[in-house]
Amino acid sequence: MARHGMMKLGMSMRGLGYHPAAWRHPDVPADGTLRFEHYAYNAQTAERGLFDMIFFADGIGLRERDEPRGSLARSGYELVEMEPLTLLPALAVLTKHIGLVTTASTTYNEPYHVARKFATLDLISGGRAGWNIVTSWSEAEAKNFNREEHLEYDTRYERAAEFVEVVKGLWDCWEPDAFVYDKPGGLFYDERRMHLLNHRGKHFQVRGPLNVAGMPQGRPVLVQAGASEPGREIAAATADVVYAAADSLQAARAYYDDVKGRMAKYGRDRDELKIMPGVRTIVGRTREEAQAKFDRLQDLTDPLVGLARVYAALGDLSGYDLDGPVPEPQRATEMRSSTERVMQRARSQNLTIRQLYKQIVGGGFYLVGTACDIADGMQEWFEAEACDGFNVLPPYLPGCCDDFVEFITPELQRRGLFRTAYEGGTLRENLGLKPYVNRHAAARAQSAAAE
Numbered sequence: 269m270a271r272h273g274m275m276k277l278g279m280s281m282r283g284l285g286y287h288p289a290a291w292r293h294p295d296v297p298a299d300g301t302l303r304f305e306h307y308a309y310n311a312q313t314a315e316r317g318l319f320d321m322i323f324f325a326d327g328i329g330l331r332e333r334d335e336p337r338g339s340l341a342r343s344g345y346e347l348v349e350m351e352p353l354t355l356l357p358a359l360a361v362l363t364k365h366i367g368l369v370t371t372a373s374t375t376y377n378e379p380y381h382v383a384r385k386f387a388t389l390d391l392i393s394g395g396r397a398g399w400n401i402v403t404s405w406s407e408a409e410a411k412n413f414n415r416e417e418h419l420e421y422d423t424r425y426e427r428a429a430e431f432v433e434v435v436k437g438l439w440d441c442w443e444p445d446a447f448v449y450d451k452p453g454g455l456f457y458d459e460r461r462m463h464l465l466n467h468r469g470k471h472f473q474v475r476g477p478l479n480v481a482g483m484p485q486g487r488p489v490l491v492q493a494g495a496s497e498p499g500r501e502i503a504a505a506t507a508d509v510v511y512a513a514a515d516s517l518q519a520a521r522a523y524y525d526d527v528k529g530r531m532a533k534y535g536r537d538r539d540e541l542k543i544m545p546g547v548r549t550i551v552g553r554t555r556e557e558a559q560a561k562f563d564r565l566q567d568l569t570d571p572l573v574g575l576a577r578v579y580a581a582l583g584d585l586s587g588y589d590l591d592g593p594v595p596e597p598q599r600a601t602e603m604r605s606s607t608e609r610v611m612q613r614a615r616s617q618n619l620t621i622r623q624l625y626k627q628i629v630g631g632g633f634y635l636v637g638t639a640c641d642i643a644d645g646m647q648e649w650f651e652a653e654a655c656d657g658f659n660v661l662p663p664y665l666p667g668c669c670d671d672f673v674e675f676i677t678p679e680l681q682r683r684g685l686f687r688t689a690y691e692g693g694t695l696r697e698n699l700g701l702k703p704y705v706n707r708h709a710a711a712r713a714q715s716a717a718a719e
């Protein structure tokens with residue numbers, strides 16, 4: 269039976285695209301991540317394609333390593349870019365409907381900062397702000413914030429859970445009707461509608477109130493991207509959207525069922541969370557044309573950049589013949605699961621080093637083909653309840669964003685799988701989420717009803 273409802277779509281427009289050779293593509297502006305017009309153009313294109321949101325992954329440091337030596341200088345991937353919470357308010361002014369979502373770390377921020385900035389983005393954009401909650405994982409980031417190593421896993425997650433509670437509490441400090449602006453009476457706000465947070469926890473002490481209020485969405489949309497046990501639990505308890513990593517339809521279905529199944533114990537309906545795996549799309553008028561576009565991008569991959577992608581698993585292979593077999597790892601004592609996985613792949617397919625790194629560089633969930641092929645793939649996942657939509661990861665920009673909007677959006681619309689106009693005024697409405705009700709206003713309404 270066909271699934272009712274429509275897909276939700278995000279355009280993940282970080283950098284120059286999600287393929288590490290994107291910057292070398294002839295149609296890609298290599299300096300784009302440092303030029304505002306690049307972001308403005310892609311955001312406006314995604315809005316023309318009626319995307320629910322643009323989405324920025326983010327890191328607060330240069331996380332790629334220079335291994336093998338010299339690879340970083342040839343990579344052009346996640347190197348330098350604009351800071352998204354500064355960028356998004358500017359994009360808000362140039363767009364009207366599309367959601368504006370970015371990542372902010374719970375490890376290297378204070379909750380008050382995050383609550384205040386996203387509340388402000390919600391005001392500037394008229395209700396289109398979303399926060400992708402991450403804990404940050406890299407040593408490179410730790411070194412930018414007074415530490416040698418990143419926080420141990422459990423501490424990071426414990427801090428994240430408390431951080432999110434504090435931010436949500438701060439967003440609720442002012443009830444929606446707190447501000448009476450009574451000029452004749454001389455009263456600016458109603459004291460009964462302002463609530464101190466008075467949070468005292470293990471990681472944070474925050475009194476409040478927040479010095480921003482009146483968010484059009486009640487509060488910004490909460491996005492989560494973590495696959496582990498605690499990550500899934502936070503998603504089920506609090507997230508409005510999950511950005512999921514996708515390997516296969518089967519794995520995506522299992523993840524979908526698992527996370528949605530955890531929601532009931534938090535008193536939430538399955539529909540209150542939208543799960544959106546990442547998908548990389550390359551479209552052509554024919555399959556051959558699409559494949560040629562993909563191959564061209566793959567061929568632009570610098571060997572050192574390719575070798576960097578297998579370094580963690582196999583060590584430095586830069587001294588070997590790239591068109592020869594993948595050597596057995598030297599560090600046998602350190603044989604980890606990733607090493608085993610990569611070697612297994614190389615052996616079973618009899619891959620050369622070059623073929624191996626190309627597979628990894630061009631890996632992830634790719635749909636390459638005509639608009640019909642790509643819509644078929646997306647429809648299959650959606651109807652199998654492996655997702656509620658997708659976070660599109662364009663391999664290079666602006667080309668893959670342009671192509672999606674020109675060819676794939678109309679095909680999805682033709683099939684009744686995607687909107688033909690924005691339904692609502694806010695991101696929350698467009699995602700089909702329930703209006704957010706301030707906790708203090710809800711408690712007051714409840715006690716009034718009980719009297």
Ligand SMILES: Cc1cc2nc3c(=O)[nH]c(=O)nc-3n(C[C@H](O)[C@H](O)[C@H](O)COP(=O)(O)O)c2cc1C
Pocket residue numbers: 324325326327371401402403404405493494495496497498499500511512513546
């Ligand atoms: C699809 C996906 C996207 C992510 N995006 C970011 C990101 O933009 N910035 C970041 O610091 N971490 C990002 N992460 C990392 C997670 O926030 C988290 O730190 C990491 O996945 C480890 O948590 P887990 O074990 O729960 O997956 C992402 C993870 C996934 C699965």
